[in-house]
Amino acid sequence: MSSPPHTGQPFGLRERxxxxTRRTIQEHAMxxxxxxxxxxxxxxxxxxAAEVSPSTFFRYFPTKEDVVIQDxxxxxxxxxxxxxxxxLSPLEAVRRAMSxxxxxxxxxxxxxxxxRIQLIWSIPALRSRQVEGRMAGMAMLTAVTAERTGRSADDLEVRVFAGAxxxxxxxxxxxxxELEGATPLAALMDEVLVFLGRGMPLQP
Structure with a gap:
């Protein structure tokens, strides 16, 4: 399966x-x-361990749970x-953005x-926080899809798209x-988005 093209546009220096810094703290935490x-x-x-002050830690992560959950x-x-x-269709735009x-x-x-994800899935409190985070991610995707398409964020079809x-x-x-990282996450995400784009056929 071919990967969606990468535009090559870099993210800003501040964001990098x-x-x-966030990645360094998380690596030492893990x-x-x-x-x-x-x-x-x-x-x-x-x-x-990360060679930052506790106050710097709290600027990035309000709690110890957040050092696992947040990104x-x-x-x-x-x-x-x-x-x-x-x-581009919204689905193809999402696919390229994730790429x-x-x-x-x-x-x-x-x-x-x-x-991080293995730890989250193994601790019920962290897994619950992760589900909350995905709900927030769905709300974010609903909002930006509404902006991109000129439709309302309350539009049922926009919300269904984000949920899917x-x-x-x-x-x-x-x-x-389940695969313990043997297949790259990027490839798996691309595969499921392609499946959505095909209309999710489930022939025997």
Missing amino acids: KKAR RLFAEQGYDATTIEQIAE DYDPMIAEAYLRQPAS EVFAEIFAEDEQTILR VVGAWIVAVERWI
Whole structure:
């Protein structure tokens, strides 16, 4: 299956620096969680390992749960989605936007993301927070799809579109975990979006 084209447009320096700091904190947090366990690891230990102050930690992550749950990807996907050519369908625009974000960020960060998602799925409180986050992601996608199409964010079809994409995203992530990262998340996400675009045929 061919990948959607990458426009090559870089993200801003400020966004890159913020994402790099966030990634550094998360990498050290995930290492400490693996070594000591999630419950035994403190915010002070994470900040010290990442060579930032606790106050800097809290600028990026309000709680220890958030160091596992939060990322910058939804806003980056929204930005990339809105700048796709108007001639593209919403689904193809989402597909290309996700390809851009995966190419820019996930290539550097995929193993850390995998460890984060595995931890989230193993701890009920984190998994619950992740579901809340996907609901917020669906609201974001609804809003930007309404903006892109000139329709209302209350439009049922706009909301169904956003729900279908987010549902497909969740399934792709679950399959990624099942495969223990053997297939890149970008490839799985592209596969499920292509399936949506084909009308989800389910012939025997």
